[in-house]
Structures are given as C-alpha cells and as structure tokens.
Amino acid sequence: MTKALLAEWLDKAASCSLPGKGVSRLFLTKEHKRLLGYLRPLMEHCGLESEMDDAGNLVARKPALHSAKTLYLGSHQDTVPCGGCYDGILGVLVALLAVYELREVELPFNIEVIAFGDEEGTRFNSTLLGSTAVAGCFDPNILDCTDISGMSLAEALRRFGLNPDNIPQLTRNKEEAIGYVEVHIEQGPILENHRLPVGLVSAITGIERHMIKITGASGHAGTVPMHLRKDALVAAGNYISWLDTYSKTTKDLVGVVGKLDIYPNSVNVIPGIAELTLELRSPHGDTRRQARKELQKVTAKLVAQGFLVESELVYSLEEVICDQELTGRLESALVKEGIPPLTLFSGAGHDGLAMAHLCPVAMLFVRCRDGLSHHPDESIEIDDALTAKDILKRFIKDLASDF
C-alpha cells in the first residue's frame, strides 16, 4: 500500500519533464512549474503547510506548538537533461512520506521538508541557489549568470513570479536549526556491491578542478624526427596516466581527465597544443592537497622537457564532514531496522554542502542499480526507498524522545 503510494508519487513527479528520454526538469522552467503544481497539493494532503520562497524552493512545514527549533529534510527538485527519476526528488518524497506517517505525532520541534530549486546547476552553470539562500551563504553574483538563451537567473526568477530581492531574507536562524538530513540515491555501485539497501554518508567530497594548457610544437607527422618532437598530446598523456595510477593507489581519492582538446587535431600533424581538465575529489583536504603536489611534479617534468604549461586551479570546493551526532542517530535507527551499517563518502556534491553553513548535516544513501545516475536508466528498488523512509521516521521519533 505504502509501496504503491510512493511509486505513484515518484511516477507523477517523473512525468513533470520535457518530452524525450529520462527526466529533464531544469530550474524555473515549465516542467518545474508543473512539478510544483503536483507537489503543493500533495504536501497539503500530507497535512503540511506549504510555501514557495523567492529562491525557487518549495517548503512544506510541520509546525511544533511550543518550539522555534527546526529540523530540515529534503533534497532538490531539478535534474540534469535526460536524467533519471530518483536523483533529488526521491529525497523530497521519502521525507514527505516519513512526515506524513508521523502526521498524528506531535513533535517538540518544527520540520521543514524542502524541495530545493536547483542543485544540478545545469541551466545557469551555477548551483545550490536554493540551499545557499536558506543556509545564509547565498552569493548575489550568481543572479547575473545566464542560460543558453542569454536570460539571467534574476530575470528567470522574476518571470517565474519570484522576487530575487527577497532572497537574503530567506536565511534561517542558526540557533534554531537542529540539522539537515537528506536522503539521496548513491549514484555509485558500493551499496549494490555490498547488497545493502541504504548506507551512511561520512562526508561530501571536496572537489578541485585544474585547467591545463600544454603548448609543444606542431609539425609534419612524417618529417620531424622523433627525438626533436614536442608532441602536446604525448605530454598530456603524462597527466592522464599519472592521475589514473595515483588515484587508484591513493585511498579515498578519485580523479579524471574529463575534457581534452588537441590542436590542430589532424591525422598527419603533430599535436601542438593540448587543453585538458583535471578533476580531483576526496573527502579529505590533505589527500587533495597531496595530489596537487604530485600534479605539480608532472608539470615540472614537462616544463623541463621544453613544454610550455599553463595550469590554473579554476574551481575548488571544500569537503563537508557529516555531523557525528546526527549520523550516529541515523546509524542507531538503521541498526534498529536490522540493516548492517556501512559508511561511505559521497563523491558527488549535494545540498548539504550549502546547508552545512547553517547547521549539522547528515545523509542517507539509497542503493541504485549498476551505480547508474544522471541517465534515463537510473533505477532503484522501491523497497529500498521505503527502508530509508522507515529509518528517517525512526530517526525523527528517537530525536523527539531525546529532545
């Protein structure tokens, strides 16, 4: 019964999408509006007050009679283009279902279930507007970011009926914030490999991205002797193989050269220029900094070989360590539900990165098939989501008892 209900909610939410493969629901679009048209009545049907805020978040509230303290739950409503049915929205609906099942229970704190407007950041190449607004770390400069049509984020908010001038007023009071707990699909294969429905998140990874431009010397692929070549692609190969080997042999580090362009990119011309991006992710700042030092050694080697290397750190986001107490409470709930507790870190970013500025955060991951996400074939077992819901419900009740 509950299973059918959650499946129906997920289906209805997934139908708020552009036509085509998977779910495409970008921030402040018609599809976003359609989802809100479905979610608001659903929230009210669950016995919650609902409110649209000026950052594009939809907030459902279960008020406490005599407390200003608030526990925050939820996740994001947006998807990548042709994404799946679960990334983001699952965390909103599971929280909603947990709170719905507690509708008869009076709690000693308020609960807000938030469907954050944008976490993927696909449309405006900026991210976490919704959660930074709530957490008080909103950067007004991102209002000038534009989408592919040239429309600014500020203009898109206005056309959606929102007033960006009010965003700074959305910041919650730190003293009154108990914590933020998010349920999210894992987007990786670890839980599946361990045959576990859910897992605890120790940290949300820190990320840094380097843009590297290598200038060697272009030339005729037949007439320049090998020992006189300065092949920029061969040089780029040094980064690619180093990063792969180093990441494979370093605990809790992943790395990728995701983008590589060479010039002139012609079958019979020695590549003269290679431009690549190199991304490092680890939940440990020290691990990333050590990797950066090793990266500099590769650069130094290439410079010594006569290459011109321009390397720039273009993006850097510190990790967020999940709160020990909140995570411990989640773990107790998990154990009481009979699930062996496995802790893993999140290699992807989440709204918790912003919410950590406001309050302690904790996350519960739900197993997904083949570790696949950001893809139309993204898939989960509804039973796993219900397990997450039960854990969340128990977590809330236990927190209330100890309050």
Add this chain to the structure above:
Amino acid sequence: MTKALLAEWLDKAASCSLPGKGVSRLFLTKEHKRLLGYLRPLMEHCGLESEMDDAGNLVARKPALHSAKTLYLGSHQDTVPCGGCYDGILGVLVALLAVYELREVELPFNIEVIAFGDEEGTRFNSTLLGSTAVAGCFDPNILDCTDISGMSLAEALRRFGLNPDNIPQLTRNKEEAIGYVEVHIEQGPILENHRLPVGLVSAITGIERHMIKITGASGHAGTVPMHLRKDALVAAGNYISWLDTYSKTTKDLVGVVGKLDIYPNSVNVIPGIAELTLELRSPHGDTRRQARKELQKVTAKLVAQGFLVESELVYSLEEVICDQELTGRLESALVKEGIPPLTLFSGAGHDGLAMAHLCPVAMLFVRCRDGLSHHPDESIEIDDALTAKDILKRFIKDLASDF
C-alpha cells in the same frame, strides 16, 4: 645574377596565390591558372616546348634529335592552404633553370620538366592525379571526389578547359622512360642539423593509418570507484605513450596520434568513448609491419581489461625505394660539387610515389629553415637551391656522357 633570377622566379610563382598568409594555390583554381600564365612563357623563354595536359600538368620539353628516351624532372605546383613558397614549385623551377643553362647542349635523350597539377590533394582529398596519369597508375574513381563546394574533380577539370576522358592517354611508355629525378625541400630539420645544403633521398616513406575507437563506460566522475572505471581516455593513453616510446626506440620509424576526440568531453564525466587516429611511417615495410604487431598487443591488453576496441587500417601506402643507380649518379654529382653526401629518407609523400610505377626515381632534398614546411614561414637559402641546380645539371651532363 643566376641567384637573382631564381629568386625572381620563386617570387613571381609565390604571388600566384589567394590573398592572406603564405601561399594558397589549390588545384584547378584561378591561382593555378595564374601560375600557368606565368610558367608557360617562362618555359618558352627557356627554349622549351610547353604543353598543358588533360590531367592539369604543365609539361616543358627539351627534345632530343634522335631518341625517344626521356628523363623526367619536376615537382608539383599546388600548395596546402597558407603553405610556403618552396614546397613543390622549387623543384619545378630548379629543374627549369638547370635545363635552361643546358639550352646550348644537345642531349641524347629528351627531357620533360613537369609541373604536376596536384600532389597535396587538399582540394579534393585525393592526391597525385597528375603523376599517376603520367605514370599509368591513374585511378578513374578519384574523378568523383568532390571539393568543399561539392564540385567533382571531373567537373573542375572540364571547367578548367581540360578533358578528363583523355587522361588514360597521358601514360608514358615504360621502355622509353629513363627515370624521374625530383628536387624538393626537406620539410624536416636533418640537413640543417648537419649544416648541409642538400642531401640524397634513400626512400619515400610508406604510411599506414589506423582509426581506433575505444568504448569504455561513461559515468559520474565522483561516484564511480577508481577500480570499477573503464575510462576510454585512460585506455587511449596506452596507445599514445606506447607509440611515442616505440617510435623513439625504433630505427627509421615515426608515429603520431594526430587526432583524438573523446565523448562526452565534459569536466566531471568519465570519458566513455575515445576515437583516435594512429599513423605509422617508415621507409621499411618490415618496420611498419612489426609496429603493427606491437600495436595489436596494446589493443589485446585493452580488450583484456574489458574495453571494446574497434581498430581499422584505413590507409596504407607502400614505400618507394629510390633507384640505386640514379641515386649513385646524383651522389657523384654531389661529391663533384664538393658536398659531403648525406642520405636520408623522406617522411613525406611525393610525386615519386606515383612515378615509380613508370621508371626508376631519385630525389634530392634542399635544406629548409627550422625544418618548417606547410607554413607561411617556410624558408630556404637561394644558394642551397642553386647548389641543387648545379648538381642536377651535372647529373644530366654525366648521364648524357655515359648514354
């Protein structure tokens, strides 16, 4: 005086170009026509008969009184876009100057100096139409090749006033062909490094090109553990580093991955597909075949790692070994001119690849600055070209004496 003359000829030929950097003179264009308008009177001024043939070659003839035997000289008239002033046309003008200086000498064989229409093959993505027509290995299918505007080669020949139907009749008689000797800039740095004005060519390289498509698995750059990744760019790196190391340690082999495209080519996505070209050049067929075997080992390693690898040999051209007797005669002439003989192979293709189907071929390379070619800054010393002219003249006279 002769120096000023050759410099003027080169300048005038270089001026037959599209506006812009360097020389752009593609096959069957207005610039080609302008060059012909300059070359024909020049050939006649040099005391030669001139004729335009239906393959777009301009042929200057110094007839012998009582012989059907013919020595072929020359090179190509066309350039790559924004090429230099010397690649191709130098060989035509040096031959013309040598024959001009022999205008009072009666020879026991005919000489033809040919300005071949297309060797670069830039316009129609086909190459050596002119020399294959003369040599009798013309492939009529290339008449259907089209340029960027969609015009076929056959149509372009007709619009130029030529009749492609007559091309098969251009084939010379093998019994009457003595040989083909071509002067060309080196397009590499070896003569410059040896401080030599000219050098002997042992062979024109064989070339093979492989297209390799590697399919791994795309995925989230943060959530897929390193040991579960199938990163197609990391796989491609195996070819890049193997080819560089193997070519550097194998005599007379050069190799390049000149073109590489990865998908989706995004900073935070594991590359799922990599497509690359891998080119091998060597004047020794065995060396190329051995390299191909080693290449297959790299492929086998990647397949064993779970990658899907589609590898195709898309282009293959056998090497042409320069004729020992003709080259020996060139060497004698070179030594008599006081130049230490250095023999090198040509890593680039030349008209000799086709002419070898008709008769023995030999080539003389002229030093070029920084090994630079196919570039507006391509540069030579006129004195080096005059040395080549003197050697060619002596070669012809010695050949006549021994005839």
